Amino acid sequence: MVPSELAAESLSDAEHRTRTGLDPESLRRAVRDHLFYFQGRHPATASVNDCYLAVAYAVRDRLFQHGVQSLDLLLHRPDARIVAYLSAEFLMGPQLAANLVNLGILDAMREAMTAFPHDLDRLIDHEEEPGLGNGGLGRLAACYLDSLATLEVPAIGYGIRYEFGIFNQQIRDGWQVELTDKWLHLGYPWEIARPERAVEVRFGGTTEGYTDADGRYRVRWNAAEIVMGVPHDTPILGYRVKTCNLLRLWRAEAVQSFDFASFNVGEYGRAVEQQVSTETISKVLYPNDASPQGKALRLKQQYFFVSCAIQDMLRSHIRFGGTPDTFHHRWAAQLNDTHPAVAVPELMRLLLDEHGLEWDAAWEVTQKTFGYTNHTLLPEALETWSVDLFGALLPRHLEIVYEINRRLVDGVRRVYPGDEGRVRRMSLIDESGRRSIRMAHLACAGSHAVNGVAALHTDLLKTQVLADWVAMRPDRFHNVTNGVTPRRFMVVSNPGLSGLITAAIGDGWPSRLEALRELERFADDPDFRARWRDVKRENKQRLAAAIEQRTGIVVYPDSLFDVQVKRIHEYKRQHLNVLHLLTLYRRLKADPSLDIVPRTVVFGGKAAPGYFIAKLMIKLVTAVGALVNDDPDVRGRLKVVFFPNFNVKVGQIIYPAADLSEQISTAGQEASGTGNMKFALNGAITIGTLDGANIEIRDEVGPENFFLFGLTADEVRLRKAAGYDPRAVYESNPVLRGVIDLIASGALSPDDPSRFRPLVDGLLWHDPFMVLADFQAYVDCQAQVDALWRDGEAWTRASILNVARMGKFSSDRSIRDYCERIWHVEPVRA
Known part of the structure; x- marks a missing residue:
């Protein structure tokens, strides 16, 4: 019997309805059963966490029911191409509310x-989120997995199951303090x-050449270290569809986790030494790479998860009848920035x-499999690895x-004879100083498509960062402007607005966002406004309550909520x-009677632990808050808040409450941004430069509904x-001079007058x-912002x-x- 027949026979339709029903009574019974039989708890004495787990397990049952059906459908379509999204980060956010929305059972579960003893909203608030990413890169990956499933495109997200994710941020005496993220x-x-x-x-060791039975030259890798990669699968359900894809994260495990002989002779530390060393690979997100050991660990992490992923993909392809030379027919793999670029040589x-392929055949398969997304123009973020370290580990x-x-530079010399400068610029090996491998170049060489993530970003990639590559292969370069999922960032996080929109234009917009255009006809309706x-x-009001709870600062909902939440960085x-x-x-202070627009200015975001200036910027924000928040001359007209530990869950409170969205990066520095999209989708008006996706947002919403300032990228x-x-x-x-002098004077830091001198x-030099x-x-x-805010009707219209x-x-x-231009994949629908 084939696997699809086994799946079909495993449960009858009636049994499915009984076990995974979506009505309140079926859900109530499922939650109770999980409390009784899986957790050994009685509903009357169950804690918040007990009830949360029971609800989550009940929902997960329904997700995996869809997952088995999706796999069954895929087994009947051997011609269907599957997307593998390779990313070092996945910031999925809390799952319970999102899954209830996608299943369409939020109200039914609330009734159940x-x-x-604990209502659904309390359980949703109780849920922690896995901090398996640093910022926008991981949030984007999560949005893309949601959309792949919603569009019924079969896909797997591949990454690392970090035991400890991005640090939890506390603010103590105005300074960022990093605490361990114990999400598990x-x-x-x-x-x-x-x-x-x-x-x-495998890692390390040596290689040796040999001749196989067919007389072909082959290479054997004699590794010095072998670790196991153990997959952990999280179901990713689409919105109101049956497609359920997977996020497959890998945990490192020792081949031999316990040395019994060492333990028996009293060497207890040595007995678990291998286990401790191996598990370090998946222990922490982005370990500090200031030391050689930290650099080695980061490279190990990157190779670990792509090796697991590629092996998994090949195994699946061959298991279901494929051959190595047709691997690219079944799989389209996307490199989310350079972290997975080592997948090309793997x-x-x-x-x-x-698998014994010849070089040309293997290279064709590799290039047709991979696409590469570049996410940065910053030179320090274009990853390189020293040849010595790379060679020692791999x-x-x-x-x-x-x-x-060798083959690349030979090709460059054929096309541009005598242009050794171009050869040096395009080489995968940077020979200036200590020899290193340019991972962005490796990704470009090994991919059939390279894309930027906003129109300006792609243009700057083409004309500056990767100009030589574009000249050689202009057909490989594309733009795919980023996007965000409206399910999480509108339906889940802003139910009030979502309900108002649905009442006005119907309920199809969360999966067809262009339908929001129908709201234009309500912009001049006073009742709707x-x-x-x-x-x-x-x-x-909800954000104001959260601010008071987290920081003790009282803010006023009738003030202009001016918000800048994102990673703390000078650019x-x-x-x-x-x-x-x-x-x-x-x-x-000069005129306490001055009539100004009351503002609540909210900051949020994390600074990299080793980024001193970014941490000092947080301290500066909190120092300004201490100066102005209780000043009697200000009288509450200006409030400054640093909201700690910004993450997806916090964002779901902040985005819906913002009036003004601060997107003020230096033009030409931000690849795209996605926070700018989340704010605008929740009704905030943007003040920003012509940078990243700001340009396209302004084009779409209209210049009159966007506050533009600053130099352009060319002017910079x-x-x-x-x-x-x-x-x-x-x-x-003189205004600028007065502000800079105030900071330099030490008035913001009387305990250390020179604190903000760096x-x-x-800024000055x-x-x-x-x-x-x-x-x-x-x-x-x-x-201009103040002027529009004073006209409440005009602001609401905008x-x-x-x-x-x-x-x-x-x-x-x-x-x-991506599906049309890069992956060439189509939906697989029931």
């Missing part, structure tokens, strides 16, 4: 839980371990050494990289926002080339991100039109673009 400590009910599908991953190694892969490079404002105020220019805050503060480049002098800007602008000196150059334009633009015109920025549209 009336029989239990109360159990994670959404995943299922698959130890029977474990694979071996697939080559497996095809050459394990000796066979270094040989393959050298051979790829009033309901819109009511929803926004309720969201602001994102949180300090430009602070300069404007201090400008407002100095005006109020030209001004730097002409010898930009930030000190001259400071000297010529920030001040960086270097200012690489043009903060001072854009200061006056930013202040002037904020005056807010409605922002939402109505954001349909392009659904991750569904992004995934359709």
Whole structure:
């Protein structure tokens, strides 16, 4: 009997309805059964966590029912292509509410839980989220998995099951403090371990050539270390469809976890030494790579998860009748930035050494399998690995990289004879200084398609970062502007707005976001605008309560909620926002009776543990808050809040409450941004530069509904080339000078007057991100914000039109673009 027949016979339709029914009574029974039989708890004495786990397991049963059906459907379609999304980060966010929404049973489960001591909303609030990512990269990956399933495209997300994710952030005395993210400590009910599908991953050792039985030259890798990769599967269900894909994360495990002989002779530490060493690979997200050991661990992590993934994909392909030379017919693999780029030599190694393909055939399969998404223009983020380290950990892969490079540079010389400068620029090996492998170049060489993530970003990739590659193969380069899932960032996080929209235009918009255009006809309806404002105020009250609970700061929902939440980085220019805050503060101190628009300015985001200036920027924000929040001259008209531990769950509270979205990065620095999309979809109006996806957002919502300021990317480049002098800007602008002098004076840090001197000196003598150059334009633009805010009807109209015109920025549209232009895959529907 074939697997699909076994699946069909495993449970009858009646049994399915009984065990995985979606009505309140079936759900109530499922939750009770999980409490009784799986957890050994009685409903009357069950804790919040007990009830949360029982509900989650009941929901998971229904997800995996769809998962088995999706697999069964795929087995009948051997011609269907599957997407493998390879990413070092997946910030999935809390799963319970999202899965209930996608199943369409949120209300039914709420009713079912009336029989239990804890209501559904309390359980949703109780859920922790896995911090398996650093920021936008992981949140984007999560959105794409949601959209792949919603569009019924078969897909698997491959990554690492970090035991400890991105740190939890506390603010103590104004400083960021990093605490361990123990996301597994109360159990994670959404995943299922698959130890029977474990694979071996090798490191170190040596290689040797030999001649096989057919007389062909082959290479054998004699590894020094072998670890096991154990997969853990989380189901990813689409919105109101039957497709359920997988997130498959890998945990490192020792081949021999316990040395019984060592234990018997009293060497207890040595008995578990191998286990401890091996499990370090999947222990922590992005270990500090300041030391050689940290660098080695990061490279081990990257190779570990791509090796697990490629082996898993090959095994599946061959198990169901495929051959190694047709691997690309079944799989389309996307490299989410350069972290998975070592997958290129790994697939080559497996095809050459394990499956016996010749080089040209293996290279064709490899290039047709991979696509590469570049996410950054920052030079420090374009990853490289020293040849020495790479060769020590992955000796066979270094040989393959050298051979790829030999063929690459030969090709460059044929096309551009005598242009050795181009050869050096395009080489996979950077020969300047210590020899290193350029992972972005490796990804470009091994992929049939390379894409940027916003129109400006792609243009800058083509003209600056990867110009030589574009000249050689212009057909490989594409733009796919990022998008976000409206299911999580509207339906789940903003039920009030979602309900208002559904009442106005119907319930089809969450899976067809372009339908939001129908809201335009309500923008001039006074009653609709009033309901819109009511929803926004309720969201602001919710955020105000959370702010008071987390920080003790009381803020006023009727004030303008001005929000900047994102990773703390100089190019994102949180300090430009602070300069404007201090400008407002100095005006109020000069004239306490001044009539200004009341503002609540909310910051949030994490600074990398080793990024001193970013941490100092957090301290500056909190210092400004301490200065202004209780000043009697300000009288509550200006409040400054740093909301700690920004993550997906926090974002679901903040995005719906924002009135003004701060997207103020230096033009030409932000690849795309997705926070800008989440804010606009929830009715915030953007103040921003022409950077990343801001450009496309402004084009869609209309220039009149977007607050634009600042230098363009070309103007930034030209001004730097002409010898930009930030000190001259400071000297010529008395308002700016007064603010900078206030920071430099020590008034914000009386216990350490020189504390903020590094920030001040960086702005006055270097200012690489043009903060001072854009200061006056930013202040002037904020005056335009104030003017529109004073006209509540006009502001609400602009807010409605922002939402109505954001349909392009659904991750569904992004995934359709990938499917059509890059992956060449189609939905597989029941």
